[in-house]
Amino acid sequence: MTRYALRTDANQTAVISALEAAGATVDVIGKPVDLLVGIRGKFMLMEVKDGAKWKSAQKLTKAQEAFCKRWAGYPWSIVDGPEAALRAIGVMR
Numbered sequence: 001m002t003r004y005a006l007r008t009d010a011n012q013t014a015v016i017s018a019l020e021a022a023g024a025t026v027d028v029i030g031k032p033v034d035l036l037v038g039i040r041g042k043f044m045l046m047e048v049k050d051g052a053k054w055k056s057a058q059k060l061t062k063a064q065e066a067f068c069k070r071w072a073g074y075p076w077s078i079v080d081g082p083e084a085a086l087r088a089i090g091v092m093r
Contacts, residue, residue, distance in 0.1 A: 044076060
């Protein structure tokens, strides 16, 4: 079976670094969303979008939209950079 590397947004490494610097545990899960983030005994699913791209290039895939509908009410967030990720976990306003 051929395996293909998952594409990651250019800012994902910066998002992960910021989250870890804030004390979060981060695992890259890739599909259906990019990250599983844990902090202060809670978790959040996080989808990273590249804020430098056109808004049309930042849309969720159909699979991601379906996932978000199934998991409505659970903690997940779409972030476009490190600051948005830190706001999502409540360590920055």
